[in-house]
Amino acid sequence: MKRLAAIVALAATLATATACGTTGTTGTTGNTGAAQTAGGGVFTTIDGSKQINASAPINPFNPVGSVFAGYNGMALAWPKNDPVDPNQFYPGLASSWTTTPDQSEVVIHLQPDARWSDGKPVTSEDVRVSIGLAYTQGGTAYALDPRAAGAAADIHVVDAKTLKITQGANRSGMFLSNLLSTVVVPAHVFGRLLPADFWHTLKVAQDGEGPAAEQAKAEITGLAEKVIAFGPAHDVSAGPFVLERVNPGAALLKRNPYFYNSKAIAPDKVKVLNYTGNEQIWNYLISGRLDNAPFTSVPTAVMERIRGAGGSKVIKGYSPVATSMAFNQAHKPYDNVHVRRALAYLIDRAQVTKIASPEGGTPAVTTSGIHAKAARAWLDGGFDTLERYRVDAAKADAELRAAGMTKRDGRWALPDGKPWQVQIHVPASFSDWVAAAKSISSQLGDHGIDATVVTAADYTLYLGELADGKYDVAFWLIGLGPSPYNIFQRLYGQANGWQMFGGRLSHVAPGTQGNWMGGPETVDAGADGRVNPGELTSRLSYATPEERKRVVGVLARLTNEQLPVIQLWDYVNTQFVNTSRYTAFPPDDHDALRLSSGVWMQLGMIKKRQA
């Protein structure tokens, strides 16, 4: 389960980083609360998104690099855990920002006192170089294709602490949030990675045509490996800490004396412990070694022991991720909505959650494609009108008969009389999904449906086979908010055949180009008429707030009626803290809960416990 926890964390972060919205937002610097005297000590934690690799470079562009977000890794701003608005951010290196209502232009003001750990000031040029490096890696805001939605068209340095960034013609409401998520690196260290004519090459790649533009694009993307492999001799950080040393067991970071809000930082040092599995994290927590651990999947008995550790405390909050069981609608009998509904009526989601994720999940109230908390906010009273799919064997039998299925000797068979065996696919390394799939197979078995669990050796293989359309039924993360576009992309995006090429949406045939969900291109949505779910989802990235709310309502109802997936449980962000050494951690449901404790410190939280 270790990897699933990391993937949930990453998925949620990614969802935030690519979130959309159109509301102009202005950040403020009023972030730190009362300045307190630094208390010292070593704050011990783990990084939930990656394990420590002692030989990895100190480079945020390297996926395993020794850069830890919020400690020695800094972004322009940090996303708040808002259920519906992806444009809510806490200031990071950007102290404030303004944007036009259509996000065509964003002006970013940097922290006036921000300095790197070698004493040099953080300037607009650092941000510009960081954006240049981001172009080599690709990404929504930094796409080389000028027709891509939400791509930056121009980066203008207004002065040493101010930048103006213009969005390309194909506007997207996710532009601001993508910009603010930009990781900033020092130009005097990383700047040498960009060739002298980089900005000219970028211009040609974005605005040019024909072979010259293609060559320019190839030159820029050709820099990707060089950027990822780059390893500075030592860490130069603008965050509250700077890397002192790293070994296979832990990374040790010391205070950055030049951090712009240094007075808010309590610990003298931060130790990031390595781990190879959840069991190690459990043992760290039971022994009271960790001051904070991010979301970790924990069995009930282990949770009791963790709670029993001196000073141990559990903080719970909203996590915009849900687990579902998805259908390949190109495979019979799952093309029939009655079959999908029958299965929904047979699965006891509360029991599945109790078995699979008793501490990190709440049973899905219904299937809407959205985490229940966000769904209530988006749908208002409409959420309660959705079909709940409570366990009801009679309704399930009626749905199966409506699908032409027959029951012989107590076992359900396909309409042609052949035996029906439901194969539920899960990656073997996600033990909570394996347990959930087993519970579902047992429940279906009780109702005369032969079901088996089939595991894939690892997650990469699982995703590959999923994309190839090899599975009938498989577990799938959904509801990756807060952006509604990202939420419904999981259901009506590439996995279901809708693809965006050069700003144009198209639908590909099931079984091709990663379309494994195999749903129809248009669906009868009852009172909402015949709709194209992929087109509606695409519209969420640029629609007005009112239109967005209407579209979310249509898609949620459609999902509830058509059941491309059965929503099983909504994740709960379960964090662990130990108040023996430090106090003032964020409370339950705080909107900084999905950020690292390094960001909490930046925001003025976490104080040394006074004797």
Added chain:
Amino acid sequence: MSIMTNAQETTDPRSAPGGTPGVTRATLRRNFWRGVWRVLRRKPSRMVGVVIVAGFAVMGVAGPLLYPDHLPRDDDALYAPPSLRHPFGTDFEGTDVLALVITGARYVLLTGLATAVITVALGTLIGLFAGFRRGRWDTVLMRVTDVNLAIPGLPLLLVLSTVWKFESPLEMGLVLGLLGWGGIARAVRSQTLSLRERGFIEAARGLGLPTTHIIGRELLPSMAPYIAMNMLIAVTGAVYAQVGLFFLGVLPFESNNWGVMLNLAVFNGGALTTAAALPYLMAPLLAILLLTLGIVLIVDAMDEIFNPRLREE
């Protein structure tokens, strides 16, 4: 060894012109089993070994018949502690752990058996042939054996598991057997090279006996104890290998597979951290331990059964 040779000579119709071949063989067979019984009785531990292995064999054959296809669950007793009703507690969905171990024995034992048969058959055949023929056959077959020995079994199985689901124990046994015959082939070849120069083989050659007779009737019986012991040890090796692979989660999910049980006890139940899922962890471990113990105790007896000198002591 000489007694074995004499026995073969006695059983050969050509060497006992005055006797009745069928009667002689039946007598030998009877004497052999009497000898086995005597050897087993000499040490109670050997009887314990036989009882354990026989118990597992019964479990493998009849175990799944004792329970319904879908094992009963108790939704309110997840990871229940041991009790009279559930001697090893329950698993993550309230299923009796003992029932899981018993119904899961068939896959484990069949895999072990298939692996052992393939390992021993291939290893013996190739070793005998290479050692007896020598020359180019020996060179080619030993290079093939070297390649087999050089294959890193576990990584290969991990890779294979991405394309092969190993749904049947025979498939699993086939792969483990094909990966494991190299050591036996090498050892059998060495023994063959040594034995083929002995007087009784020279004599057999001098009498003009066919090669199949020399290999099948003269060489093979001399190596029978070694081969039989390797076969039993191969069973334990196969059990460890496949349980290990299931534990790593690279093979298909079967809730009653011992490796899957270990995996879920550790990673889902936290058995190494808390006591709640400890019985769930201990039950398959105990089964593996008992099976290994039974086999080791029988191997001890087997040494004496095939080695008359030990029997005389």
